[in-house]
Amino acid sequence: MHSERASLGLRIAAIGGLLFLHLPILLIFVYAFTTEQRGYTFPPPGLTTQWFAVAWNREDIWPPFWLSLKVASIATVIAIILGTLVAAAMARTRFFGREQISLLIILPIALPGIITGMSLRSAFAIMDVPFSLWTIILGHATFCIVIVYNNAVARFRRLSGGILEASADLGANSFQTFRYVLLPNLGSALLAGGMLAFALSFDEVIVTTFTAGSGVDAKTLPIWMLDELIRPRQLPVTNVVAIVVFAATFVPILLAYYLTRGGSETAGGGK
Amino acid sequence: MTAAVTFDNVTRHFGSVRAVDGVDLKIAEGSFFAMLGPSGSGKTTCLRLISGFEQPTGGAIRIFGEDVSAIPPNRRNVNTVFQDYALFPHLNVRDNVAYGLMVKGMAKAARYAKAEEMLNLVKLDAYGDRKPGQLSGGQRQRVALARALVNEPRVLLLDEPLGALDLKLREAMQDELKALQQRLGITFVFVTHDQHEALSMADSLAIFNEGRIAQIGTPEDVYARPANRFVADFVGSSNVLPPEVTRALGGPAAWSSLRPEALQVAPAGGTALAGPVTGLRYLGAGTRITIAGPGADISVIVPAGTALPQMGETIGLTFAPGALHVMEHA
Amino acid sequence: MTAPAILPERGLADRLTALFWRKPNLLLILLIAPPLIWLGVIYLGSLAALLLQSFYSIDEFSGVVKEEFTLKTYAELLRPSNFDIILRTLVMSLAVTLACAVIAFPIAYYAARFARGRWKAVFYLGILLPLWSSYLVKVYAWKMILSKEGIISWAADATHTGFILNGVLALPVIGGNSLSTSYLGTFMVFVYVWLPYMILPMQAALERVPTTMLEASADLGATRAQTFRTVILPLALPGIIAGSIFTFSLTMGDYIIPRIIGTSARSIGMAVSEFQGTAGNLPLAAAFAVVPIVIMLIYLALAKRAGAFDAL
Structure with missing residues (x-):
């Protein structure tokens, strides 16, 4: 007997909940076209596309944009390397201290960002480390490792261990096995993990405020946005930037989903 | 070589x-x-x-x-x-x-x-x-x-x-x-x-x-x-006989094996092996009959079409002299 | 001429392969060392620094951090103004967690039990995308929604229900001048932003409830409501607890949302942010940051007892 269907109330609540999660984002797009600079009157008093050009010509937006791009790219590369290494080690064997290591990897994302941020801030203060691009990257890479790790370790687990042995059996040395068997099978999971790490890093703001210092050259795009939220200037320009940040996270997430679709490791469980 | x-x-x-x-x-x-x-x-x-x-x-x-x-x-x-x-x-x-x-x-x-x-x-x-x-x-x-x-x-x-x-x-x-x-x-x-x-x-x-x-x-x-x-047991589920049974069957005092298909059913009395039937298992091409023999359970496989004894009925088993295999080790 | 039984060694790659084969632990160590050094030194080191910092104090006259062990800074946490911050944050975290659980349940339940085929994918992506999409953009969207001249006021006017909105805003404590400057506003944004973190583990827990178990319950004469109360809810509980760990800890540590939306009353996160920044009181900021760690450790220990970690 499988005639059981969801009751109307449940269906409304479920679909309503889903809409609740998505509709607010649409407003970001709506207000990017409003003619009003200093408020969020709804409906917008008039529509214009001028803000995209204004944002493009604003001198103060480009340096944060490039900085965020740089930070996210470098942090992602570090996270891919370290996350893959640790996943390879964890998937291979059971060894002493395995559980503790897995806890250590998850900790930076399990604890609220403010603790990670404040911890790094304390360490920099005690060791007299000056704020720089690298202090930002240090923090970002630390919480991105787990993202790559989660994707890689799930794929390792699904990969039949036999194929690595089969490769050695057929005469391949460890490096050939890595290049011809491991990498092709792991590639899409690593790419997906990298995309998610990039998305996470590109829009991170909480840890960044603790590791970036206060210099103008230390402003990432989300920090620029945060400043605009606290001290608004041209609101629609902020919306244009918000659309850029949204796209920079949305597109990699969607790609990561399609890269890992069908597997048990589909992106996201671990954020 | x-x-x-x-x-x-x-x-x-x-x-x-x-x-x-x-x-x-x-x-x-x-x-x-x-x-x-x-x-x-x-x-x-x-x-x-x-x-x-x-x-x-x-x-x-x-x-x-x-x-x-x-x-x-x-x-x-x-x-x-x-x-x-x-x-x-x-x-x-x-x-x-x-x-x-x-x-x-x-x-x-x-x-x-x-x-x-x-x-x-x-x-x-x-x-x-x-x-x-x-x-x-x-x-x-x-x-x-x-x-x-x-x-x-x-x-x-x-x-x-x-x-x-x-x-x-x-x-x-x-x-x-x-x-x-x-x-x-x-x-x-x-x-x-x-x-x-x-x-x-x-x-x-x-x-x-x-x-x-x-x-x-x-x-x-x-x-x-x-x-x-x-x-004997793992390859072909042989009947494994303890030393005293082997000796009763005319062999030395050592463990021995008897293949189920090497045994024939005979009327009770006058055979060294006899006992009540404790199991009948149909195998398609034949039937496995198990009896509670002296000192061990013994199975025999009879071809399809053979008249089968009743459960509990006492039957005897015979075998060719060479079929009893005395094992080197226990 | 038959091939040799042992093939010749070709170069360094083969030699290293033989070395890794003879000593498998060597490869393991080579793999795990770089990430372990990174996380061990940078992350654990920083946590230790945080703890250390919280045992320092600040010289009241010069404003310089005194690097001597003292419990003075922790004592400051108990001052009424600071203790209020902690209490207020805890109440908010609790309220947000409860609201998330209630709103998340139907979504998770529907996605786990009834969504099939295309709808399954829609629900999956529909929960995942908001989880991952930009935090700041989501907060910003709500600043627009809740603003005095924004879409909520417009909708209230258009449907002539403005009196309800005004009535709610007139409530003591949670009300305020507008939604964007009230506790209610802060609460709504928290619920929105952390909701996906509650749905996912809940859905995972519900998906593990076998359909046959529900049929067995119905077969034994339970009504739908009884099955829900006695079978589904207990089995979903580990998922709810796992989700609550996220919503609770994230709310407790956040400082962006209460800073942008709500009253100007401080939360733990804001206190940490301000004391380390403008106030320059790193020890007090560190001590404030230790509070959520301690609370979460207690929470995790309780959750572990309830078996919540199987659902993570």
């Missing part, structure tokens, strides 16, 4: 578990050798010791006379057909088969030509462009076979290769494997827990029990003349 594979007092411990415990073994070149035993008896570990995926805790392994204790799997000219086939999911069938040749540096055209040849041999020449995921179990098994054989190994290891196939396909593949081995003349080492498979395919076989070899010999040897109770 040097043996293809030699084990010299080989042990392999996993922690406190002795998976392989003092095994001596000589596998003749060109033979079809089976390792038979229940799961956990050490047969698969022995296979992995030959391929190099396990390293012995003690003793020495030689392949064609050369000590392989310092030789990693990739340098042993030995290939394996894995239990789950372990085909590369990202490569098509042709590239799977050509893989061993590629990593050894053979040019593309040459290795594809050899791969085609091998696919021909296993009757999969039309499947070169498929991915392993698009093949049936039997086809995957053939790809695994072709992928191993293309390297012209000196020894081919097969780890329960037919376990995942259904009965009909399994029997067909048994014949094919046997024919292939005879044609290529390569030494095959075949691991299985299926006694029928081992008996029908192997030239000689080793029976494993708890990390040790219980008996080595030809199929006829181990079936008709089991060395000990374990072999």
Whole structure:
């Protein structure tokens, strides 16, 4: 007997909940076209596309944009390397201290960002480390490792261990096995993990405020946005930037989903 | 002539578990050798010791006379057909088969030509462009076979290769494997827990029990003349008789075995073996009758169509004088 | 001429392969060392620095951090103004967690039990995308929604329900001048932003409830409501607890949302942010940051007892 269907109330609540999660984002797009600079009157008093050009010509937006791009790219590369290494080690064997290591990897994302941020801030203060691009990257890479790790370790687990042995059996040395068997099978999971790490890093703001210092050259795009939220200037320009940040996270997430679709490791469980 | 594979007092411990415990073994070149035993008896570990995926805790392994204790799997000219086939999911069938040749540096055209040849041999020449995921179990098994054989190994290891196939396909593949081995003349080492498979395919076989070899010999040897109770029971479910019963039947005071199919039913009285029927099991081609004999339960297989006794009815059993096999060890 | 039984060694790659084969632990160590050094030194080191910092104090006259062990800074946490911050944050975290659980349940339940085929994918992506999409953008969207002249006020006017909105805003404590400057606004944004973190583990837990078990319950004469109360809810509980760990800890540590939306009353996160920044009181900021760690450790210990970690 499988005639059981969801009751109307449940269906409304479920679909309503889903809409609740998505509709607010649409407003970001709506207000990017409003003619009003200093408020969020709804409906917008008039529509214009001028803000995209204004944002493009604003001198103060480009340096944060490039900085965020740089930070996210470098942090992602570090996270891919370290996350893959640790996943390879964890998937291979059971060894002493395995559980503790897995806890250590998850900790930076399990604890609220403010603790990670404040911890790094304390360490920099005690060791007299000056704020720089690298202090930002240090923090970002630390919480991105787990993202790559989660994707890689799930794929390792699904990969039949036999194929690595089969490769050695057929005469391949460890490096050939890595290049011809491991990498092709792991590639899409690593790419997906990298995309998610990039998305996470590109829009991170909480840890960044603790590791970036206060210099103008230390402003990432989300920090620029945060400043605009606290001290608004041209609101629609902020919306244009918000659309850029949204796209920079949305597109990699969607790609990561399609890269890992069908597997048990589909992106996201671990954020 | 040097043996293809030699084990010299080989042990392999996993922690406190002795998976392989003092095994001596000589596998003749060109033979079809089976390792038979229940799961956990050490047969698969022995296979992995030959391929190099396990390293012995003690003793020495030689392949064609050369000590392989310092030789990693990739340098042993030995290939394996894995239990789950372990085909590369990202490569098509042709590239799977050509893989061993590629990593050894053979040019593309040459290795594809050899791969085609091998696919021909296993009757999969039309499947070169498929991915392993698009093949049936039997086809995957053939790809695994072709992928191993293309390297012209000196020894081919097969780890329960037919376990995942259904009965009909399994029997067909048994014949094919046997024919292939005879044609290529390569030494095959075949691991299985299926006694029928081992008996029908192997030239000689080793029976494993708890990390040790219980008996080595030809199929006829181990079936008709089991060395000990374990072999008698595991290969063909023989009747195992304790010393006092053996003596009552006219033998020495030692354990002995009697094959169920070597016994005939006779009226009670005047036979050395008699007792009430405690079990009747229909097997299709015949029926197994079990009686509670003196000192042991004894089974006899009678052909279909024979009149069957009632449960509880006392019957006698007779056998030809040579059928009673006295075992060397308990 | 038959091939040799042992193939020749070709170069460094083969030599290293043999080395890794003989000493499997060497490879393991080589793999795990770089990430372990990174996380061990940078992350654990920083946590230790945080702890250390919280035991320092600040010189009241010069404003310089005194690097001597003292419990003075922790004592400051108990001052009424600071203790209020902690209490207020805890109440908010609790309220957000409860609201998330209630709103998440139907979504998770529907996605786990009834969504099939295409709808399954829609629900999956529909929960995942908001989880991952930009935090700041989501907060910003709500600043627009809740603003005095924004879409909520417009909708209230258009449907002539403005009196309800005004009535709610007139409530003491949670109300305020507008939604964007009230506790209610802060609460709504928290619920929105952390909701996906509650749905996912809940859905995972519900998906593990076998359909046959529900049929068995119905077969034994339970009504739908009884099955829900006695079978589904207990089995979903580990998922709810796992989700609550996220919502609770994230709310407790956040300082962006209460800073942008709500009253100007401080939360733990804001206190940490301000004391380390403008106030320059790193020890007090560190001590404030230790509070959520301690609370979460207690929470995790309780959750572990309830078996919540199987659902993570």
